[in-house]
Amino acid sequence: MIENSIIESNASATSSSVDNIVLALDGESIILKNPSISAEYDLPDEDQSGQSSSTNSSxxxxxxxxxxxxxxxxYSTPDRLSRLIELSYQTENGGAKKLYRVANATANVINLREAVFSGKVSVSPHSTLLAWQISFTLSERKSVPEKRETRARERAQENGDETVDAVGEEMPEETAEKEERSWFEENILAPVNDALG
Structure with a gap:
């Protein structure tokens, strides 16, 4: 009991330095103490070499x-935990999981912009502190490669191409460039550039 009181008083004394807002979902801050955030993604391939020494893979x-x-x-801020659980259960109108805009330095670096709660949300009492240890995973939706694939398939179907699955994932450079242009570049600079030749 004494140990817990000491921990609690120490935690409150250093609250401003330990509370970290490192993540926001749709602009709503997720406040955690001692937060840890890591990113992961798979680039799976399949060995095509058979019995040879070839390094080919699909x-x-x-x-x-x-x-x-x-x-x-x-424990002194149970509303934070309640809100986090509430966010994890949110759904869209059609019943699908709620898609959140993610604001976080790591997410920004790997270009993860929108995500849903995925897999397990874990909540357990900490062994020595008056706190819950929580962990959860956000999984990307509407990724750039996914959007490119979707557009490529739609273009193939519009052109009457039956081999939709064979369409490459790469966007034509012109389309990719156009996507990255701002309104100013698209509507002001581009026409002036074209006029000047």
């Missing part, structure tokens, strides 16, 4: 990126 698509998040929520 790609099996770029899989969704994932953010693994863990941290502590103190």
């Amino acid at each position: 790609e099996k698509g770029i899989k969704p990126k994932k953010l693994n998040i863990s941290g502590l929520i103190e």
